[in-house]
Amino acid sequence: MDDRKPPRDSARGNSSRPSSRPSSSSSSRPASGPNKDRRREDLPARGGSSDRRGATRNVSAGRETIDPRGFRTTPMERDQSRIRPRIFEPDIPEDVTGEELEKSVRAELLSLSAENAKVVARHLVCINIHMDSDPELAHKHGIAAAHHAGRLAVVRESAGYAAYRAGHYEIALKELRAAHRISGDVSMWPVMADCERGMGRPLKALNLAGSDEVKRLAKPEEIEMRIVASGARRDLGEFDAAVITLTCRELKTETEDWAVRLRYAYADALATAGRGDEAREWFAKCAEIDHEESTDADERARR
Known part of the structure; x- marks a missing residue:
């Protein structure tokens, strides 16, 4: 008995199933449809008609037309008012560690990261140091502390008292109101x-x-x-x-x-x-x- 497989061409020719591979030549099939008289290079990109809404594939051009997919603005085009401004932070003496605060105050800073809590604590200590001798400097430390921990009542209250002692009554009132809203303390x-x-x-x-x-x-x-x-x-x-x-x-x-x-x-x-x-x-x-x-x-x- 001959165990050899039939030649490939013979197998393909005897198969009743159509080949899954498309023919390399389309000349045997006549063109049909609405685009039969147009050259291929004149046809729109795959996906639809060129005059359809949102059909632009060029990103820069798409921003000038209606693009239902939307697009993300570049950083320079975003609302600058939502970017957190940098502030002036007064120097903190190296010997101020933050441990000088009362334990109850330090406990309220535990919701902050360890690094941020230390910065805030040191600013709060500086408020106490300069409150009587240099109220304006104490006020600047209060601003810095509130910038780092604006959601903590003890920080907003301290910043408010510092602003009050420096004569910045409007700022003081704003900070103290915030502290009251957060804590309910009167x-x-x-x-x-x-x-x-x-x-x-x-x-x-x-x-x-x-x-x-x-x-x-x-x-x-x-x-x-x-x-x-x-x-x-x-x-x-x-x-x-x-x-x-x-x-x-x-x-x-x-x-x-x-x-x-x-x-x-x-x-x-x-x-x-x-x-x-x-x-x-x-x-x-x-x-x-x-x-x-x-x-x-x-x-x-x-x-």
Whole structure:
């Protein structure tokens, strides 16, 4: 028996199935269809008619026509307002590590990356260092800290106090409002009210002083709010009302840290209202408890 396979040509010729490979020549088939009289090079690229919407295959040309697929703008064409601007960051002394902060404050920075948390902590320490000696520098450190950790209430609050001490009341109010929105803490309410005074808006300061949030203040902040509200009354020329605002039983207190400030503010309000004798009496009472001589109460008591 002959085991040899039949020749290839013989096998192809005997097969009843059409070949899966297209013929290399199309001359045997007549042209047909709507494009039978057009040359191949005149036909549109594969995929459709050249006058169809979105048919352009040249990317640069496609941007000049309607392209349903859309296109991504180059970086220079994007909205520059959404790019985070760089800021000036004041130098931080090498001996400031960030460990100087209280543990409770450092704990609030744990949501940051380790590297960012250290940078923010060092800026916060610098705020404390320069708050009294160089308020403007402390303010710059506050800006830097808020830039790195703007979603943390403790950072926005610190930046707000630094701006307040430097006299940047609008910035301070913005930062303190942000801190309040994040944390719900109302302890900064008196400073916010004083910022309104600093911007020449005593009525807004009084609105804050009369808000429901004041009921949640601790005693030290409550006293501060009284002092601010009294100042707002003076700004409006309501000198007697300024005295009444500070008339409270807490004037008898001698041992609390806020007692000196309250007595001094009360005596000053009396002096502004033209009640000189009463003012000197309360300046003297203020001097009695002002052991650190933080005010000029003793001097004003002798005028």
